[in-house]
Amino acid sequence: MTDAPQHPAGGTEPLLSIRDLEVTFRTEAGSATAVRGVSFDVRAGQTVAVVGESGSGKSTTAAAVIGLLAGNGSVTAGQILFEGEDLVALGPEAMHRLRGSRIGMVPQDPMSNLNPVRRVGAQVDETLEDNGVARGAAARARTVELLTEAGLPDAERRAQQYPHEFSGGMRQRALIAMGLAARPRLLIADEPTSALDVTVQRTILDGLTDLTDRLGVAVLLITHDLGLAAERADRVVVMYRGEVVEEGDARTILTAPRHEYTRRLLAAAPSLASRRIELARHGGHVDEPAPADVPPDGSPEHRGTAPASASPALAADASAPPLVEVEHVTKVFTIRGRGLLGRSSGFTAVDDVSFVVPRGRTLAVVGESGSGKSTVARMMLALLAPTSGTIRFDGTDVTQPDRSAEVAFRRRVQPIFQDPYASLDPLFTVYRTVEEPLRVHGIGDRAQRHARVRELLDQVALPAGLLRRYPAELSGGQRQRVAIARALALEPDLVVCDEAVSALDVIVQSQILHLLADLQERLGLTYLFISHDLAVVRQIADEVCVMQEGRIVERGTVDDVFDTPRTTYTRTLLDAIPGRDLDLGRPA
């Protein structure tokens, strides 16, 4: 059972062959075809990546292969041939026997995919038992082997724990162990690491790749990340609006894309080869994201256009006193002790952090989850008070409580949060959302406010026709534009973007980043940009602080930090970016 089958890299017969697949969902509004005419093959031992944005049908295709489409969805045409057998024609019972034992799955979000009320070990045990691999004590012993194999340290003890006692990375390892427990010939990995930190992502993917290579398991990798696809897959299938627009060898597709959509996807994909979005030269006009005109290797001697010197407006502002001065700020959270007399302990989330944000510029704070970057953002928004240290905004200490000063401060500092699905009130129309800050601060009369809202929508390039819509009727990108319009309503000086583009698809992400850069240019905004995504930071920020465990471990201009990182931690973060060595979309 443990021995890896010897496999040819590509046999004559494909392991999985999808032919003209069509998947339709029945909704109250009628039926909607989510996948149409999709065909591609996966050979034994091969890794095929299906790439596309949300709604492209990539996950639906994967769900059809493993027979787990949502209740209202069904395969309406085509074939899914697995080892020569048409899965579409199989009954539910036969399909059930196939799952786990011949086709495994590693799901996307490790936080929500484990049964919260069952021990992790027991969840692997039951996989072994229900697939007829092993029973009882033998299953339990095998579980420990599988968890160890998936890279979970101290697996024997860990198997006795519950999912809530595991970190995200550990949970994903447990899910990998389950997906491969019965040694399936095909593993569907649906965005297996997109919910994890970039460094964890890398070790998990390395582990998964090693394991599937060793076992000769074919992998159908579903991802929105082109860099990841290029790095891990033999072949890439690009999907757009339910159809395959391009398919071929991974390197070829990424270096010489033929389809327009693939080209756009590549151009929008942030990578370390990206450069600061520059608009001043074009008179503030936002172009479609174009490939940056920089040499592929990004070596220091070619960095002729440093951001500071690129824009005269920005250069002039640099001499003014900084808008924000953060000095020796520390935040200690009290963790309540257990029981009646349990002693509480302190957890230092932010430890002696100092930085300045120059006017009209962007300072990015990067780090993994738990690094304290979001705590910094919340203190900057005066949603949290620092335990010690001072935060001066335009010369005034904002850590001192003062009611009238607070109102003025809140007008001048506005947030944009990560999740545009959660940060807009679902019961407010677009108009009401954008108008609310004006009304709260008593600005203008009805007619003036109405005019201002229209002007704001225009600034974020949203049509006035959306004014009466509710958030549920908008796309993710539109929602984030509404959130930006709301943030700009009071003409703030500082906008705190807390992972503001992390939930968006690459093309939309690129559009929003360009919008932010354009607004900064036109309105002289200052950004504090919190992100875990170094490639995005490279596109938007002038200066960057790298945080680790509450401390700033490195700071400097974006080019300095990215091209010549001084600490090992920064280097680890940079190395972990998928596809960093590849020059996406540009001929090699």
Add this chain to the structure above:
Amino acid sequence: MTRLILRRLALLVPTLLGLSVLLFLWVRALPGGPATALLGERATPEAVARINQLYGFDRPLPQQYLTWLGQLLQGNFGVSTRTGRPVLDEFLARFPATIELSLLGLLVAVGLGIPLGYVAARRQGRLVDHAAVVASLLGVTIPVFFLAFLLKWLFAVQLGWFPSAGRQSSAMIATHPTGFYVLDGVLTREWDASWNALTHLVLPALALGTIPLAIIARITRASVIDVQHADYVRTARAKGLSGPHVRGRVILHNAMLPVSTTIGLQIGLLLSGAVLTETVFAFPGVGKFLADAVFDLDYAVLQGFILLIAVVYALVNLAVDVSYGLIDPRMRTR
């Protein structure tokens, strides 16, 4: 866990103290007095004064309260003005009957409510589901006493399937070592006594259990609908888990978390519902005795019984809270 229990028990002291003050004042705010209730409308003022003096009702309120509190601390709940027996004895004599009734009511509610809710959720939008939703709505809205009268009229009076009143037929001669009649019959191997007591419990238990049943069914339905679309259910299917395991270990177990909270809350409802149900079925439990005490303005019984019920309620809730850890491992580490 031990700390949690100790803290909750410590919290019980101020709660009960506050309740005792409220109870004391509430009882005395009732119109009339125990003496008139005992002696009737045409009692002479002398007789009323004598009764009041005998039970201490003529003394100032703070003094009466402190006296009562002092007795309570010694485990003395006072004496019933109606029966002349100690309140605690009266309570302990009737409590087993109420426990039997409540347990069976709970069994009806949980035993039927969870399957009903589960089936409705799994057939969401179909006929079974609609029927279950309408039935549970009806169950929630119907008043307990009305349902009790309806059940009694139909199944006891008209059809004669079940006895209409009491805990056991008066003709039945049985020994009662514990006071739990069903259990007593089992212990003494007087099976017919056990059966007889059980038939007396059926109608009151149905009446008592219907509202909790409806609520539990609705919560179970909502919870199962919610859980069956969870990511971990899909993953369980993807890893090849068998159908019964997906339904039992994954869907039902997770769906039970909010249901267990609801069940805990329903126990209070069972105790208060017992007053009405026991009265309708002339079931000699705590509830019926308490209802009678209201009419007789039996101060000591009202105060003592309600206080004791409050203690029971608090302890049951504590037990329910502790048992959450059995269902949800995330509660154990807190």
